[in-house]
Amino acid sequence: MNYRHSYHAGNFADVLKHVLQCVALEYLQQKDKPFWLLDTHAGIGMYDLQGEQAQKTGEATDGIARLLARDDLPPAIQRYVEWVKQVNSPEQLxxxxxxxxxxxxxxxPQDSLTLCEMHPQDSGALAENVRSEFPAAKQIKVLEQTNGYGALKALLPPPQKRGMVLIDPPFEQRDEFEQVVRALTDGVRRWATGIYAVWYPIKDPLTIGDFHQKVKRIAGVEKVFAVDLLIRTATDRSKLNGCGMLFINPPFGLTEQIHDIMDYLTPLLAQDRGAEYQSIWL
Ligand SMILES: C[S@@+](CC[C@H](N)C(=O)[O-])C[C@H]1O[C@@H](n2cnc3c(N)ncnc32)[C@H](O)[C@@H]1O
Structure with a gap:
């Protein structure tokens, strides 16, 4: 396990993922009934952009930093930016x-959250960050050094019956897309009505259709929605040219607002004139 998210925190991929995550969470809040969240690949929870690892890549400069100075953000993106501002002083990101x-x-108070992180050091850091940031939140459980795919099998279906599973793997392993499809297959078999949100990298845009189709063919899956963002022309297919988020049982508010969000984010995060997005029902 070589991947450390601290090299990439706040980059364009985090912006897309977290904007859509917040929109989905707002949707879950619309009903009083409790919801449960499972984050299978949680990372450490809070990243120091002045730290050595983040400074080495500077990726946040072309991600969250591009949003902070704007005064014309669509409401959903504005709310996400406010959360980021809340942990920073006005002078410095x-x-x-x-x-x-x-x-x-x-x-x-009625909701709960389970966080899995497998990396020994990062899961310790996550537990520590949760303890210091949310000391009173008894409903947050950190499963240290735990394989998120295994937890997904073990914990579904949740008693709450409403909620979301976020799957955000590092894609270090060649068969990570297959692992995700297997996890979704297991998940939907146990909990067909849950929302599943998967983040994935896009290097060669032509290979993503295959992943989409495999998800669509999972037994019991009916509603699948995907948003793919390319930040540049994918000339060099060894690079991270974009990323996507796929939702099984997408929240209504998300599909409804997607064009407002992506029409704004795509040119803002663009690195050349080939930037584009597509949002599709599969
Ligand atoms: C892309 S990062 C997660 C970022 C985080 N979801 C966020 O948005 O802030 C992926 C994380 O998954 C962890 N990881 C890798 N394989 C895992 C597994 N099988 N189960 C749980 N965590 C894993 C890595 O150590 C890494 O911290």
Whole structure:
């Protein structure tokens, strides 16, 4: 396990993922009934953009930093940016929150959140960050050094019956897309009505259709929605040219707002004139 998210925190991929994560969480909050969230690949929860690893790549410069100075953000993106501002001083962008933090901020007393992180050091850091940021939140559980795919099998279906599973792997392994399809197959068999949100990298855009189709063919899966963002022309297919988010049982508010969000984000995060997005029902 070589991947450390601290090299990439706050980059364009985090922006897309966390904007859509927040929109989905807002949807879950619309009903009083409790919801449960499972984050299978949680990371450490809070990232120091002045730290050595983040400074080495500077990726947040072409991600969250491009949004902070804007005064014309669509409401859904504005709310996400406000969460980021909340952990920073007005003068300096230093901290970038991860998916556990965005989830935790949307919990009401009746809701709960389970976080899995497998990396020994990062899972310790996650547990420590949760303890210090959310000391009173008894409903947040950190499963340290735990394989998120295994937890997904073990914990579904949740008693709450409403909620979302976020799957955000590092894609270090060649068969990670297959692992995700297997996890979704297991998940949907156990909990067909849950929302599943998967982040994935796009190097060669032509290979993504295959992944989409495999998800669509999973038994019991009916509603699948995917948003793919390319930040540049994919001339060099060894590079991260974009990323996507796929939703099984997408929240209504997300599909409804997607064009407002992506029409704004795509040119803002663009690195050349080949930037584009597509949002599709599969
Ligand atoms: C892309 S990062 C997660 C970022 C986080 N979701 C966020 O948005 O802030 C992927 C994380 O998954 C962890 N990881 C890798 N394989 C795992 C597995 N099988 N189960 C749980 N965590 C895993 C890595 O150590 C890494 O911290």
């Amino acid at each position: 230093r901290w970038y929150p991860g998916s556990p933090w965005f989830s935790a901020q949307h919990l009401r």
